[in-house]
Amino acid sequence: MKRIKSCKTQLFPFRQDGALLERDRVIEDLKQKLRTKEKEVDTLFHRNSYLAREVRYLTDVVQHLNQKLAELEADQQEAREKIRSLLNHRPPVPPARTIIKPSVEPSQLRQVSSLTHELNVSNKQLRSTVGQAMTDMKNQLEELKGAVGKLAQVEQEAAGEVEELRSLYRREAVERKSLYNKLLELQGNIRVFCRCRKSSASGSCLEKTDDQEVVVVQKGNKKKFQFDKVYPQSSTQEEVFAGTLPVITSCVDGYNVCILAYGQTGSGKTYTMMGSKENPGVNIRSIRELLRICAEKEKVSYTLKISMLEIYNDSLNDLLSKSPGTALDIRVQGKSVSVPGLTQIQVKTESDILNVMETGEKNRKIASTKMNIQSSRSHLVVALEVEGSDEVSGLTSRGTLTLCDLAGSERISKTEAEGQRLVEAAAINKSLTALGQVFSALKCNALHIPFRNSKLTHLLQPCLSGDAKCCVFVNVSPDEKDTVETLSTLQFGSTIRQVSLGKATQNIVPAKNNKTAK
Ligand code: ADP
Numbered sequence: 001m002k003r004i005k006s007c008k009t010q011l012f013p014f015r016q017d018g019a020l021l022e023r024d025r026v027i028e029d030l031k032q033k034l035r036t037k038e039k040e041v042d043t044l045f046h047r048n049s050y051l052a053r054e055v056r057y058l059t060d061v062v063q064h065l066n067q068k069l070a071e072l073e074a075d076q077q078e079a080r081e082k083i084r085s086l087l088n089h090r091p092p093v094p095p096a097r098t099i100i101k102p103s104v105e106p107s108q109l110r111q112v113s114s115l116t117h118e119l120n121v122s123n124k125q126l127r128s129t130v131g132q133a134m135t136d137m138k139n140q141l142e143e144l145k146g147a148v149g150k151l152a153q154v155e156q157e158a159a160g161e162v163e164e165l166r167s168l169y170r171r172e173a174v175e176r177k178s179l180y181n182k183l184l185e186l187q188g189n190i191r192v193f194c195r196c197r198k199s200s201a202s203g204s205c206l207e208k209t210d211d212q213e214v215v216v217v218q219k220g221n222k223k224k225f226q227f228d229k230v231y232p233q234s235s236t237q238e239e240v241f242a243g244t245l246p247v248i249t250s251c252v253d254g255y256n257v258c259i260l261a262y263g264q265t266g267s268g269k270t271y272t273m274m275g276s277k278e279n280p281g282v283n284i285r286s287i288r289e290l291l292r293i294c295a296e297k298e299k300v301s302y303t304l305k306i307s308m309l310e311i312y313n314d315s316l317n318d319l320l321s322k323s324p325g326t327a328l329d330i331r332v333q334g335k336s337v338s339v340p341g342l343t344q345i346q347v348k349t350e351s352d353i354l355n356v357m358e359t360g361e362k363n364r365k366i367a368s369t370k371m372n373i374q375s376s377r378s379h380l381v382v383a384l385e386v387e388g389s390d391e392v393s394g395l396t397s398r399g400t401l402t403l404c405d406l407a408g409s410e411r412i413s414k415t416e417a418e419g420q421r422l423v424e425a426a427a428i429n430k431s432l433t434a435l436g437q438v439f440s441a442l443k444c445n446a447l448h449i450p451f452r453n454s455k456l457t458h459l460l461q462p463c464l465s466g467d468a469k470c471c472v473f474v475n476v477s478p479d480e481k482d483t484v485e486t487l488s489t490l491q492f493g494s495t496i497r498q499v500s501l502g503k504a505t506q507n508i509v510p511a512k513n514n515k516t517a518k
């Protein structure tokens with residue numbers, strides 16, 4: 001503004017007339033214009049400063065907005081990061097929870113519709129199948145009812161058949177046993193075996209010619225003896241036992257069986273009967289075998305009881321008694337012979353047998369020491385009672401196996417025959433003579449058999465009379481010094497071999513009347 005005022009004074013200093021007036025007017029006009037322009041400039045200036053202010057303000061606003069935007073972008077980024085991390089750490093969605101999509105596609109709808117159709121069709125088929133199955137089942141049930149009726153009828157018939165078979169079994173069993181016993185009868189109910197003791201002596205008075213014959217050589221003379229079997233010196237305990245086996249087994253069927261060992265002291269009687277621990281004799285082997293046979297028979301239940309007694313000077317001593325030394329007596333009831341008060345011990349296993357035998361032997365030793373007796377001066381009797389009850393036939397049987405190791409049969413010399421030895425010798429002689437007499441009476445079918453002549457024969461009566469089977473071992477020494485005794489023993493053996501005991505009978509009774517028939 002100041003600059004325009006100074007300019008006016010310099011342009012119009014010389015002219016004041018018309019032209020000057022014109023000039024003044026123009027100047028005035030120009031001045032007016034200048035003022036207008038100045039106003040305009042002023043306005044524009046104002047406007048400019050306003051706009052500048054506006055620009056500044058707007059710049060501030062934009063800057064602020066940019067800042068906000070940056071913040072928002074940062075927030076957004078952060079939010080994205082959070083979502084991502086949340087998605088990453090989200091627990092697995094259980095498979096059963098299917099995410100149901102809110103929208104159903106037409107292709108799926110078509111598929112569902114076709115499936116529904118198929119389901120309807122198969123439902124119809126299923127119904128018809130079930131209906132058919134029900135009808136079939138009803139028919140089968142009817143058939144089954146008929147079959148059950150028939151089955152009951154068949155069962156009734158079968159029961160009859162079973163009963164028939166049972167009686168057939170009974171008859172068959174009896175028949176089988178009877179045939180077996182006929183065979184034994186043909187062989188004789190008394191079987192006599194000769195066993196030669198093993199000897200280390202050089203000379204031998206015995207010659208075995210075949211399985212059944214033995215020859216005694218005495219001063220150049222030969223004497224032959226025949227037996228059911230001759231066991232040479234080399235014979236084993238097994239072989240000897242095998243000879244008695246057929247007789248022993250019939251004990252299970254209710255027969256009385258007796259095995260005797262006869263011979264002079266030192267001829268091998270005890271070895272044959274009892275044997276050694278390592279190599280047991282007939283006693284243990286036969287009881288073991290009977291236990292085995294009884295265990296094998298499924299339909300028959302057996303009870304086996306052992307008793308052991310000693311006969312010394314014609315009196316009976318119970319070897320299994322808890323109070324030994326009590327004199328026992330023999331009781332006769334009809335044809336049955338028993339020893340009341342005699343201890344019987346049930347045996348179930350082999351160790352039971354061994355235990356019982358051991359007890360008996362121990363008691364025998366104690367008694368003999370106390371009374372100063374040698375074991376060879378008394379008879380040892382081991383008896384096994386076998387009682388069986390047949391579940392099928394309903395019958396019970398009772399058989400007894402009597403195993404007897406006799407006192408030495410030698411005759412004592414006159415010099416020895418005094419005091420206790422004389423009494424002993426007399427008793428042994430009496431009992432063995434009685435045994436010989438019984439066999440002789442049996443041999444001639446005598447009406448009277450002198451069983452009661454000694455305790456030994458009396459006790460053995462059931463094993464020696466009609467319903468029994470008997471094996472006698474005549475034990476002989478091969479030593480030349482024993483020739484006389486050997487001859488005497490063989491003579492005794494061959495005499496009893498000619499004896500027939502007659503037809504053996506079984507001790508069998510029906511279960512209801514549970515008494516042993518004799
Ligand atoms: P016994 O009882 O007749 O008096 P033993 O049986 O005691 O006779 O026998 C006398 C001895 O001979 C015993 O030592 C016994 O072991 C032995 N003996 C007997 N027979 C045989 C044999 N067949 N084998 C081996 N040794 C035997």
Ligand code: MG
Nearest residue numbers: 269270375376
């Ligand atoms: Mg002996």
